[in-house]
Amino acid sequence: MSPAEVTSTGSRGTRVIGSIVLAGIVFHVLLSFVWSDPDADQGDLVRIMYVHVPSAWLAYMAFTVTAFGGVMYLWKRSLWWDLVAGASAEIGVVFCALALVTGSIWGRPTWGTYWEWTDVRIVTTLVLLLLYIGYLAVRRIPADPHQRSRRAAVVGIIAALNIPIVRFSVDWWADRTLHQKATIKLGGTELDGLMLFALFFGLILFTLIYAWMMIHRFRIAWLDEQIDRHGLDAAIAERLAESTSDVTRAVGLTKTGADL
Amino acid sequence: MTHSGFIFAAWGIVLAVLVLYSVHLVLRGRSLTNAVEPEHRRWLDSGAETKGVSHPPREQP
Numbered sequence A: 001m002s003p004a005e006v007t008s009t010g011s012r013g014t015r016v017i018g019s020i021v022l023a024g025i026v027f028h029v030l031l032s033f034v035w036s037d038p039d040a041d042q043g044d045l046v047r048i049m050y051v052h053v054p055s056a057w058l059a060y061m062a063f064t065v066t067a068f069g070g071v072m073y074l075w076k077r078s079l080w081w082d083l084v085a086g087a088s089a090e091i092g093v094v095f096c097a098l099a100l101v102t103g104s105i106w107g108r109p110t111w112g113t114y115w116e117w118t119d120v121r122i123v124t125t126l127v128l129l130l131l132y133i134g135y136l137a138v139r140r141i142p143a144d145p146h147q148r149s150r151r152a153a154v155v156g157i158i159a160a161l162n163i164p165i166v167r168f169s170v171d172w173w174a175d176r177t178l179h180q181k182a183t184i185k186l187g188g189t190e191l192d193g194l195m196l197f198a199l200f201f202g203l204i205l206f207t208l209i210y211a212w213m214m215i216h217r218f219r220i221a222w223l224d225e226q227i228d229r230h231g232l233d234a235a236i237a238e239r240l241a242e243s244t245s246d247v248t249r250a251v252g253l254t255k256t257g258a259d260l
Numbered sequence B: 001m002t003h004s005g006f007i008f009a010a011w012g013i014v015l016a017v018l019v020l021y022s023v024h025l026v027l028r029g030r031s032l033t034n035a036v037e038p039e040h041r042r043w044l045d046s047g048a049e050t051k052g053v054s055h056p057p058r059e060q061p
Helices: A012-035 A047-074 A078-109 A120-141 A145-160 A162-172 A193-259 B002-035 B044-050
Strands: none
Touching: A012 A193, A012 B002, A047 A078, A047 A120, A047 A145, A047 A162, A047 A193, A047 B002, A047 B044, A078 A145, A078 A193, A078 B002, A120 A145, A120 A162, A145 A162, A162 B044, A193 B002
């Protein structure tokens, strides 16, 4: 395909992933609502977990990619890694917000409240969301491109230190949370059967959604960079052309004066 | 199904946000692609420009 034929950020790869995702969403809805049974403790509310847990997982993953992109940028000074970091942060913010909202909806019938300020998991997740909204704001501060990328990389890495705090908060401050301890551990799990399968299928599905979004968001960031770069180049070229014509005109006038 | 309002609200919000954000990405991608000169549209062919190079030097006019 020639460059002129490229009219969107889509490609064969995104169309394949997109088709798998659409089929996966239908399967996940059937799995979560029709084929899996209610939980012994939570009842039907466990069905919210099939979107809440994958959202939280993707937020962690996206922010980890942002931090990794930041490290790679500082090491390689590569624009590619800077764009990857920025794209992943924006998607991470979307998933982190979804994790907070779905958790809040689940909390109302389970704990009797939408929000609990004394719960360390909830508050540290909110802090994580605010940190990466701040990261996105830092990326928009007008500055020299090197300086902006360097600044964003440092903020992205520091903000990522909160990820393990969020993850292990329920173990470290067990008396300050309404959340249960980690259900799925390396040594085994308390879930079984279709519930476990629905949860893992949700994780895989959301990871594919993240991949699809990342490809599009990265290409958008790349195009934005092209517009910034070549738009400024065009403005400089135009200004230089104006200056040159001014000088030529001035020289022409002097010569005319000398001839006289 | 018990608590169906909470369950459908959670699922509805997730699906709606994901669909809206995806549509936003596709539309923004289309408009930006058309705003860029054809020779600068191929991100996949421009690895040398972006990989391993920090903010490539501006072309001299």
